[in-house]
Amino acid sequence: MNLKRNLLLVLLMFSSLPLLFAAPQEINIRVEYFPPFVCGINSKTHPGVSIEILRKLFPADKYRLNFRNQGWQWAMRDLQRNQCHAVIGVCKADKPNLVYPRRPLFKTVSAVYLRSDSPLKFESAASLAKAKTGFMTDYSHSDEFDRFQKDHASDGIAVIYNGWNATDKMVRDLMQKKLQAIVSYTAVMDWSMKRIRNSAKQIRLVKKLDNEVEYYIAFTPGKRESWAFVKQFDQEFEKFRKTPEYRTLLQKYGLSGDNL
Secondary structure (H helix, E strand, O other): OHHHHHHHHHHHHHHOHHHHOOOOEEEEEEEOOEOOOEOOOOOOOOOOHHHHHHHHHOOOOOEEEEEEEOOHHHHHHHHHOOOOOEEEEEOOOOOOOOEOOOOOOEEEOEEEEEEOOOOOOOOOHHHHOOOOEEEEOOOOOOHHHHHHHHHOOOOOOEEEEOOOOHHHHHHHHHHOOOOOEEEEEHHHHHHHHOOOOOHHHHEEEEEEOOOOEEEEEEEOOOOOOHHHHHHHHHHHHHHHOOOHHHHHHHHHOOOOOOOO
16 A cells, blocks of 8 residues: 555656756847847846846746847848747837737937037938938938938938947047937937047037837737736836836946836
């Protein structure tokens, strides 16, 4: 009798091992370089505020987050083909058929920047029609500036920057008078300017645009676990936002509650 009971206990113990030692659930996430929200994803100190937030919301004992840097079009292609779970930095209005959390991961506002000693007076995009103006590729700021970029795509007025640390190059070009203006997101410019010596003295923000944009982590509807991931995000983000650790994280990247 005791032998049968012991055998039953052993069988029950082994049958429960998969539950005790279950592997973390994998989440494959595509990202594009977008500092300070996504920086060096392998950096031990500054991977990006979005990366650090997600690592808090999806703890390593239960989830394994796999981030991959990818161009925007390629990232969205992979999401649509269900080759990944999520993409960071999606506007809900642009892609309404994806699976979204309640809150955006971050927000942005655009602004126009000139050299501090510039004689230019900005009133509208038309006032920059003869000024070389820097833009980051794939950044959209307003219908007016989207038309400006299209109209000046081939005459050297709209100068498009892309690639790793392109914003830093754009800032230095303005300081060296290779550009006369920059149109970019304030958080992105702040990130570069706080690291480039004398840029804060030589460059001034002349006008913020009325174009706050919310960016989400968007999940594919083609994977049934997407809704569970969104539920985890919503529950944990509400808790995390109330902690001193969250405020410290924002300060680390020079951000405020207006950005997240």
